[in-house]
Amino acid sequence: MRIVQIIDSLEAGGAERMAVNYANALAKKISFSGLIATRKEGTLRSQIDSKVSYLFLEKKKAVDFQSVFRLRSYIKKNKIDLIQAHSSSFFTAVLVKLTYPKIKIIWHDHYGISQDLSSRKKTGLKLGSFFFLGIISVNSALKEWAINSLSCSNVIYFPNFIEDSFSSNEELVLKGIEGKRIICVANLRPQKNHNLIVDTANLFKDKFPDWSFHLFGKDFKDAYSEDLKKKNIDLKLENTVYFYGTTNNVSSALKQCQIGVLASLSEGLPLAVLEYGLHKLPVVATNVGEISKVISNEKEGLIAKSNDLNQFADCIQKLINNESYRIEMGMNLNKKILLNYSQEVILEDYVLWLHSLTNFEI
Known part of the structure; x- marks a missing residue:
């Protein structure tokens, strides 16, 4: 299977970290793993594994046809099977699917204000969800919300996973007293x-x-x-x-x-x-x-x-x-x-779920 992660930026945040984590982890498991930042790069750019194919779209506005067709070209050239769109990047993924219907979309929901889902805006997501093959929710409340609010039947909960933090050569010495x-x-x-x-x-x-x-x-x-x-x-x-x-x-x-x-x-x-x-x-x-x-x-x-x-x-x-x-x-x-919550545990279940949806060999 050939999968690409899409995220709007590579600033240091939870959704961004998970997009990088999935891209890096899948690079060790599948024939092609890619990562695309749509609007902005950031500090996480340096944490992308060398085995991951990377593209920065430089998206300038909400509907940017130049970036959509650039992504479409990248997907065709690299024979991508599936887009895993994180958070608001689903919009770009849907626009690409409208121009290239054979691509499949998994939406990964990282919404952090899960205490008040009743006020969450859902019109755009509701429309976009008609094009989703599946939805990954990072907690059980988001899973229930997706089942009840969106038009996609394949909703699953996968917790975030963690791997040993990336370390740079940057020397970091904390202030304060050692041990306290x-x-x-x-x-x-x-x-x-x-x-x-x-x-x-x-x-x-x-x-x-x-x-x-x-x-x-x-x-x-x-x-x-x-x-x-x-x-x-x-x-x-x-x-x-x-x-x-x-x-x-x-x-x-x-x-x-x-x-x-x-x-x-x-x-x-x-x-x-x-x-x-x-x-x-x-x-x-x-x-x-x-x-x-x-x-x-x-x-x-x-x-x-x-x-x-x-x-x-x-x-x-x-x-x-x-x-x-x-x-x-x-x-x-x-x-x-x-x-x-290790990479190995979550990825094993993730791969089985994808296989059940697509019948692609992993």
């Missing part, structure tokens, strides 16, 4: 609720003055980012909470930290939690999306109510105060991630 670092990997967006982390740091600055928080994720230089950083300065936390932006070597950062946190107001299945577990970090996260499926008991991690400062801080304090508990928890979560 807490990390959060999440782009600076309101739904990620970094304010809860800053508020927790403010509670801890006198109680645990040696501990520090290290925030990694794309800074969009918007009002949310400005307000967050101003708050950090106003609370005099410049030497407690550090902002690093994006990096190609988050693995290096994780190895220098003792606790991983995620304070989100909404999520699908966050790759950050899987990545923490892969690096044997104990985790404190809010109870949103599929997080409670990954962390199902207090031996695997601690879960707090969304936006509950006292509970979130108490969970982190438990880990700060008990190193042996931290180590054991990190090991337990690591075992669960490798057993249930």
Whole structure:
């Protein structure tokens, strides 16, 4: 089978990471694996495996016929069987199918605000879904939504999978005191609720003055980012909470930290939690999306109510105060991630599902 992933950008985000993960993983399993960025490249460009065929469409507007026919030409030249379109890139995939009907489309839904699916816009998706061979949802709520809202009968839930983080030659040295670092990997967006982390740091600055928080994720230089950083300065936390932006070597950062946190107001299945577990970090996260499926008991991690400062801080304090508990928890979560969310486990089920839809040999 010959499959190409399509994603609108290669900025550091969950959907983008999974498009790269699928392309890289399939390159080891099938005769042709490709990856196409439609609108924008980004930091993940450097993480694409050399065996993956890559194309940047340079799409300029919503309906860009030049990019559609460029993609059509690429698909014909490389004899592509199937497009796996991630998130909003389904629109480009559908336009190509209208010009080249034999191509098949799988839509991969990464929608992160699964707490409020009733308000999700679906008119475009409803029309597009008539052209989908199948739909992959990254959590069970999205699967139910697709079954009830869209016109495609082949809907399946596959959790995100994780592999050992790509490491560049970039040297990364964290601030703060060795052995007393807490990390959060999440782009600076309101739904990620970094304010809860800053508020927790403010509670801890006198109680645990040696501990520090290290925030990694794309800074969009918007009002949310400005307000967050101003708050950090106003609370005099410049030497407690550090902002690093994006990096190609988050693995290096994780190895220098003792606790991983995620304070989100909404999520699908966050790759950050899987990545923490892969690096044997104990985790404190809010109870949103599929997080409670990954962390199902207090031996695997601690879960707090969304936006509950006292509970979130108490969970982190438990880990700060008990190193042996931290180590054991990190090991337990690591075992669960490798057993249930590894590339090998998810790809095996994915390949069987594709074969059942297409009858192509993998």
